[in-house]
Amino acid sequence: MELTEIAEIEIDTLLDAIRRRYDYDFSNYARSSLKRRINGLLIKEKLEMPYQLIPRILYDEEVFNRFLSELSVTVTEMYRDPEFFRNLVESIFPVLNTYPYFKIWHAGCATGEEAYSLAVLLKEAGLLDRAKIYATDYNNKSIDIAKQGIYSAENVEVSNKGYLKAGGMHRFSDYYTNHYDAIKFNDELRNAITFAYHNLVKDGVFGEMNLIICRNVFIYFDSELQNYVLNLFNESAISKGFLCLGNKETIRFSILKDKFATLSEGNSIYRKKD
Numbered sequence: 001m002e003l004t005e006i007a008e009i010e011i012d013t014l015l016d017a018i019r020r021r022y023d024y025d026f027s028n029y030a031r032s033s034l035k036r037r038i039n040g041l042l043i044k045e046k047l048e049m050p051y052q053l054i055p056r057i058l059y060d061e062e063v064f065n066r067f068l069s070e071l072s073v074t075v076t077e078m079y080r081d082p083e084f085f086r087n088l089v090e091s092i093f094p095v096l097n098t099y100p101y102f103k104i105w106h107a108g109c110a111t112g113e114e115a116y117s118l119a120v121l122l123k124e125a126g127l128l129d130r131a132k133i134y135a136t137d138y139n140n141k142s143i144d145i146a147k148q149g150i151y152s153a154e155n156v157e158v159s160n161k162g163y164l165k166a167g168g169m170h171r172f173s174d175y176y177t178n179h180y181d182a183i184k185f186n187d188e189l190r191n192a193i194t195f196a197y198h199n200l201v202k203d204g205v206f207g208e209m210n211l212i213i214c215r216n217v218f219i220y221f222d223s224e225l226q227n228y229v230l231n232l233f234n235e236s237a238i239s240k241g242f243l244c245l246g247n248k249e250t251i252r253f254s255i256l257k258d259k260f261a262t263l264s265e266g267n268s269i270y271r272k273k274d
């Protein structure tokens with residue numbers, strides 16, 4: 001047997017140990033990126049082979065937390081892909097406006113920037129009062145940051161540009177206060193979003209959603225897990241509800257593709273069929 005095949009067995013054994021010990025199942029994460037992350041952790045832990053991680057992770061929860069941080073790439077930003085947000089405002093907001101009350105689920109929201117970006121635009125469209133926004137992630141550290149709504153002021157220029165490109169009509173600075181080198185979103189926005197833990201691999205549906213946004217998460221999943229999660233979204237969305245994935249993600253090759261109409265392939269915006 002080749003050494004690379006043996007390393008695969010080590011990785012499978014490591015993932016099995018993690019599933020049984022911590023109830024996190026990574027077996028259907030895209031293998032190549034999973035391997036890169038495990039290698040990253042091996043370097044940080046000064047280890048050489050995946051099997052050496054098994055006792056460390058089994059007996060030390062902190063090492064598992066470091067594994068989770070390595071794996072959950074929480075890279076995000078305000079108005080990531082501004083044209084996507086513009087598309088939301090122009091084509092989805094008018095439909096949301098026809099409902100007296102509507103629900104939005106941001107799955108895999110990381111540290112929350114995307115959810116605040118949307119809340120600001122809903123506020124400007126006069127829709128925030130009617131929106132119930134849930135934003136979830138399986139990384140509790142990210143969720144804690146999101147709940148606080150405090151971000152480094154370093155990126156505020158980029159955020160402001162994104163806000164304007166997305167169709168922002170006022171000043172981005174109207175929505176936060178400055179605290180030394182940080183910004184803090186206003187209470188109205190923070191109170192409009194419910195941040196919570198939710199693991200797409202094992203947790204249940206969020207019922208009756210008008211809009212589900214799950215961007216830049218599917219890239220980490222293999223096709224089986226993508227199909228599984230799409231099914232979860234299909235069950236969570238109301239009839240004619242919207243589904244938005246990341247710009248590099250599509251439902252085109254999924255077994256659920258016929259359940260959704262494509263509104264924008266470039267921005268990966270779909271609408272559940274009747």
Ligand SMILES: C[S@@+](CC[C@H](N)C(=O)[O-])C[C@H]1O[C@@H](n2cnc3c(N)ncnc32)[C@H](O)[C@@H]1O
Pocket residue numbers: 072073074075076077080107108109110111114136137138139142198199200201214215216217220246
């Ligand atoms: C690259 S970030 C994307 C953040 C944001 N949606 C965006 O597009 O900027 C990917 C997020 O997916 C989350 N994630 C990965 N697997 C998950 C799972 N099984 N359940 C919930 N969240 C998950 C990670 O913790 C991370 O915060």
